[in-house]
Amino acid sequence: MNEPRDRRAPPAGGLGSALSALRRSRRELGVTRAVKVLSWLNQEGGPDCPGCAWPDPAERSPAEFCENGAKAVAHEATRRRVGPEFFARHTVSELLERSDHWLEQQGRLTHPVAKPKGSDRYEAISWDAAFARIGEVLRGLDSPDQAIFYTSGRTSNEAAFLYQLFVRQFGTNNLPDCSNMCHESSSTALAEAIGVGKGTVGLADFERSDAIFVLGQNPGTNHPRMMSALRAAKKRGCRIVSINPLRERALVRFSHPQSPGDLLRGGTEITDLFLQVRIGGDVAALRGIEKALFALEGRSPGRVLDWHFIREHTRGFDAFRAEVERTSWGEIEEASGVSKRAYEAAAAIYAAAERVIACWAMGLTQHRHGVANVREVANLLLLRGNIGRPGAGPCPVRGHSNVQGDRTMGICERPKPEFLDALAREFYMVPPQKPGFDTVAAIEAMHAGRARAFVSLGGNFAVATPDSAFTHAALRRCQLTVQISTKLNRSHLVTGDEAILLPCLGRTERDVQANGPQFVTVEDSMSVVHRSRGGLEPASPQLRSEPAIVAGMARAVLGSGTSVPWEELVANYDRIRDRIAKVVPGFENMNRRVRRPGGFVLPSAARQRRFETPSGKAEFSVNALPQTELARGELLMMTIRSHDQFNTTIYGFDDRYRGVSGDRRVVFLNPDDVEQLGLAAGQRVDLSSHFGGTARVVRDFRVVPFDLPRRCAATYFPEANALVPVDSYDAGSRTPAFKSVVIRVAPAAAPGGRAPA
């Protein structure tokens, strides 16, 4: 089996990750550039690491980055280029045959290019001509609601603020973003439960907590700097409980790449108790812990639950308790695959801890019951008042480095009325009130011809979204698709009749505008707003910054009908921040405060135990155990990230911690299921999903027996996105169920005849 066994397997992290980071950056950048950019990363005055949204500690080490952060910057700072000559050599149809990995490896986009209607080739175009054409098409639509403006979470606060302003002056709230596929379930559930859709803990809380629960998250790969916080917590005696269908290696044992002691000792044990739940079993698992907790309270009445907190600060406790009582141990064990005894152990850890943090990521959010998962986390925390005091609280760990900031800046298809009012006052405008399309609605609208133009500020919409065939058909029905990007990807090739690519500066690059050098700002996962400034020479003199590109589009689309001095704002980003300060609560005096070392923390009422829910109290919720009926031969599949990718950007074909190398078209299965299905390790198989009467198939995957619960399967995102039905999502957050896809596995129809990856 590939699964490393706790003690014998080498720990995650360690020398391997340090070496891998250095090797890769040297190869892509050369030694001098690599040292330069890596030593700046996450330092005061340097670029914010585009790798993830984990915050920077107050005391930074000289190397405040991880292996995967190093991959991300090396990838952006590469010396390879994709210019007009490249497109002269390759038609769009030809490029479509290439793998996602190959496309991104070609280097940085250097010039604006356009693909006219009927043509199969991109050609150079001037910035002015590109903007003018976008203006013509968007103004020519029957209604502004026929245009869609997507955002990926790497966009800075300044660019995001201008973008939503432009889109709302144009007249629509069609602002879907990657959050719709990511932590939307967290935002939805937390807003219901505690009145704010964000976490309440800061990095300092990790230094004070007595227990940390990590659910549905693989921080060793996706938030490696979180491992330093977990390791430090563990070393001072904090207990760690992990809930995951996979015994992710870094959660078991981790060695800090910069600690010689760790390297010698073979790492630090991280998890005290591992609950290996079934995929989708988290409501049941959390219910198990809660049920065991009520039993403890029954034995020592008044001593286990925080009755004072429950009485003073919450609502809905009685109904919640009744639901816990109603749920039987049999149901809990059946739905989660974990025993009552394990839940009693988890409850004992929880009850013994004065302060508890719960962290989670996509393993909880990307389900048909993603919101219920997160609500149940909130229930568990509320039982002992683990919110709004030091060392305790909910901690959704965000993905993209500024995904949280983009939302704060108004990138949202359902803006709050107060936000629109503030825009109206500051810019003398009448913002559109009608809710816009989220990601799923955007795909459906394009597919149905209700939307005809698609603009994307970063990201890789064609690949990151569910139901690849359906989504591609949707994009192809557009009249115009526009992509603002750093690197070539499939979204540039799956186009509308006409397509325009606008190349932008990356985070690591110098941004000089009319009034001189500029910096941008981002908000991390813990609501800290801070600066990010690049220092490298831009990949091409033609590149423009994201704020400048948004302003250029706005000028061309809105013409004289705009109250915004776009050029003036872009000449000096302090002016954009002055406007943000007037519109967005918590950003008062932004320009002064963001220049302080470490930036500033946004205020949070929930942190002070003020719950801005309609009732003014934190809300317990009642969540039925989700039922996923699997017919004979069916399995529940999650799509996950390997150690060698950033979302749709594939760096390589290895997944070091899971012991897989050289292949991403793999399906992980429990060895007993492999046998029962009559398959063998290494066999080539096709995977299919049958949802809502539609069959979806991906071909030629390799079977890898793995330590995961029975009837569970795992594949990599995005190779298996074609199996994820566009209409299978959480009803509340509308997050696609990327982690609960019902599939069947069958021997490959045409072994060896591989489709392009």
Ligand SMILES: Nc1nc2c(c(=O)[nH]1)N[C@H]1C(S)=C(S)[C@@H](COP(=O)(O)OP(=O)(O)OC[C@H]3O[C@@H](n4cnc5c(=O)[nH]c(N)nc54)[C@H](O)[C@@H]3O)O[C@H]1N2
């Ligand atoms: N290097 C690197 N860093 C990244 C990214 C990247 O691609 N590469 N992506 C960034 C982004 S946008 C995001 S959102 C984050 C994603 O960070 P993660 O959420 O850690 O990423 P996933 O690989 O989707 O991992 C999901 C984890 O959830 C578990 N899981 C799946 N289903 C279930 C379930 O039903 N219950 C439970 N309890 N667990 C489950 C899986 O086994 C896996 O460990 O990382 C960010 N950081």
Ligand SMILES: Nc1nc2c(c(=O)[nH]1)N[C@H]1C(S)=C(S)[C@@H](COP(=O)(O)OP(=O)(O)OC[C@H]3O[C@@H](n4cnc5c(=O)[nH]c(N)nc54)[C@H](O)[C@@H]3O)O[C@H]1N2
């Ligand atoms: N099956 C499955 N699907 C998933 C997920 C899953 O777990 N399983 N996870 C979902 C999640 S959590 C997320 S967040 C989405 C991610 O969805 P997206 O954010 O849309 O996708 P990314 O792969 O992060 O985008 C990569 C592209 O961004 C561009 N880029 C990189 N840096 C910059 C920059 O500085 N500026 C600009 N303008 N462009 C830049 C590059 O051209 C690169 O090709 O995918 C979702 N899709």
Ligand SMILES: [Mo]
């Ligand atoms: Mo994400």
